[in-house]
Amino acid sequence: MITLAERINGQFLDVKKAIRERDPSVIHELAKKQTEAGATYLDINVGTAAADQEDAMRWLVESTQEAVKTPIAIDSQKLDVIKAGLEVIKNDVMINSAQGDPEVLDTYMQLAKKHNAALICLTMNKEGIPQNVDTRIEIAAEIAGKAMEHDVDMDKIYIDPILFSIPVDQKQPAYMLEVFNQIKLISDPSPHITVGLSNLAQGTQEKSLICRTFLSMAIAAGMDTALMDVLDIELMDAAICAEMLLNKQIYSDSFLKAARP
Amino acid sequence: MEIANIVDKCAGTVKEVTIGATKDEGGTRGKVVTIGGANSIPFMDFDGSPGHKPAIAMDVYDVPPEEWPEPLLKHYADVIDNPANWAKKCAEYGADLICLKLDGIHPDKGNKSADETVSTVKSILEAVDLPLVIWGCENDERDNEIMPKVSEAAKGEKCLLGGATQENYKTITAVCLADGHNLITQAPVDINIGKQINILVTDLGFPTDRIVMFQTTGALGYGIEYCYSIHERGRMAALSGDQQMATPVICDVGHEAWRAKEAKASDEEAPQWGSFADRGIMWEAITATTLMQSGVDIIRMNHPEAVSIVKKHIENLT
Numbered sequence: 239m240i241t242l243a244e245r246i247n248g249q250f251l252d253v254k255k256a257i258r259e260r261d262p263s264v265i266h267e268l269a270k271k272q273t274e275a276g277a278t279y280l281d282i283n284v285g286t287a288a289a290d291q292e293d294a295m296r297w298l299v300e301s302t303q304e305a306v307k308t309p310i311a312i313d314s315q316k317l318d319v320i321k322a323g324l325e326v327i328k329n330d331v332m333i334n335s336a337q338g339d340p341e342v343l344d345t346y347m348q349l350a351k352k353h354n355a356a357l358i359c360l361t362m363n364k365e366g367i368p369q370n371v372d373t374r375i376e377i378a379a380e381i382a383g384k385a386m387e388h389d390v391d392m393d394k395i396y397i398d399p400i401l402f403s404i405p406v407d408q409k410q411p412a413y414m415l416e417v418f419n420q421i422k423l424i425s426d427p428s429p430h431i432t433v434g435l436s437n438l439a440q441g442t443q444e445k446s447l448i449c450r451t452f453l454s455m456a457i458a459a460g461m462d463t464a465l466m467d468v469l470d471i472e473l474m475d476a477a478i479c480a481e482m483l484l485n486k487q488i489y490s491d492s493f494l495k496a497a498r499p
Numbered sequence: 500m501e502i503a504n505i506v507d508k509c510a511g512t513v514k515e516v517t518i519g520a521t522k523d524e525g526g527t528r529g530k531v532v533t534i535g536g537a538n539s540i541p542f543m544d545f546d547g548s549p550g551h552k553p554a555i556a557m558d559v560y561d562v563p564p565e566e567w568p569e570p571l572l573k574h575y576a577d578v579i580d581n582p583a584n585w586a587k588k589c590a591e592y593g594a595d596l597i598c599l600k601l602d603g604i605h606p607d608k609g610n611k612s613a614d615e616t617v618s619t620v621k622s623i624l625e626a627v628d629l630p631l632v633i634w635g636c637e638n639d640e641r642d643n644e645i646m647p648k649v650s651e652a653a654k655g656e657k658c659l660l661g662g663a664t665q666e667n668y669k670t671i672t673a674v675c676l677a678d679g680h681n682l683i684t685q686a687p688v689d690i691n692i693g694k695q696i697n698i699l700v701t702d703l704g705f706p707t708d709r710i711v712m713f714q715t716t717g718a719l720g721y722g723i724e725y726c727y728s729i730h731e732r733g734r735m736a737a738l739s740g741d742q743q744m745a746t747p748v749i750c751d752v753g754h755e756a757w758r759a760k761e762a763k764a765s766d767e768e769a770p771q772w773g774s775f776a777d778r779g780i781m782w783e784a785i786t787a788t789t790l791m792q793s794g795v796d797i798i799r800m801n802h803p804e805a806v807s808i809v810k811k812h813i814e815n816l817t
Binding site for chain 1: 733
């Protein structure tokens, strides 16, 4: 599966401190550790650490690139912060994320096209996050339509139907599986499906167990990408095992070892 | 109406393996054979590159085969107890590689010594300048005793040595690594074991671009469909990006086809089956051309006419 490693985020205290003090060693270590753990992308989010988020994003991207060549996902809700990150990017890149309003999508699709970037699009719009399956699918279809309109390869589009934490709404995980199944049907080839996996277990005990159980169910329903804790070996192993059980990898006695990074 | 151009791109590519080394490369071969390289399904060049054409390895045995029927034997009658001359004959018949099968080292088939076997290998290296496949007798104890000596004698020639099995892989892998040869990894018509043995030998540090996989072959009428579907599944996995399956494949068509009763029964025994003189050739050729579609890179063969039919078929498809 495609993994976005979540640790370079200003909401974690060590990263927050590193941004404030412009200390790249913390970022270098996180970049290396997450790459070794098998991250496809390193997600970079400045969080609330800095007054000047654009400058902080540039510094984080540059610091990460000093340590590794792993593709980066520039994670911000603000277009200017994303653009700041894109200015200094050297390798493959992903934009995380755009909302599903048509005019917003136009802007982000053009940006993705210009930088040959992958793009995560959220199934939410001005009216907020839909509380049902149908509206999420409608927005997903709009996103796929916009990608075609802007001639962005569907393989570059990642739809995030937005996973809530269990304490917020315990009905969500089950109906999210239905959303995954339907997103696969909106186009052929279909876009990727991604979630912020750690959100699910916010405010719970047994975070790792909850995440890896849902991850296995979600992979079976068609999700192929997640923003997650790649340093959690059991979580990464669950993804490998789920893909083997779905016959996406040929079994061998050493399948786990062979598929680990 | 415009018809969409639907090209199916594959994420993975089968690794290229080169067998043989010329003088410049530290060996004595007149030519080398490179196989693999496919990143599309066999013979489909509009999706991607189907890679190198399948190569034909013609068998030479270190002891005369016991049960070869007349239509096959007659082409080798004068060389059947002389492997070097036999290899020369195969070169004349159009072989791309010589496959020396060391059945004679088996305790039940001659129990030949290491010295005798090494001199056979050397005589073939001198007689022909084609790259060599050298395959043990599948008795673990004898293979582990003789193959290291054979490997050392052919050091620098970049031969393809076989075979490493799940139960017995360490010795042959170590000597291939030390002497610079390529390695056959062997499984009993089992995709899971096929993958496992590749993982085991790479764990010992053996490079994946020197591995050729062998799933025990079934001839037409004798399990070819099992063999076909395993090859096909392995190749599809390789093209989807499975690194452990992205190695070329060898199959043993000649030996299996000429064991079939359809190839061996005389005109008197099976008058309704068509001419005894042609049946075995057809059995071998059809087994080969069928397996070619499943994704194979080296085909071991015996009969010169079957070789010529298969080579023509390959040319027609490429």
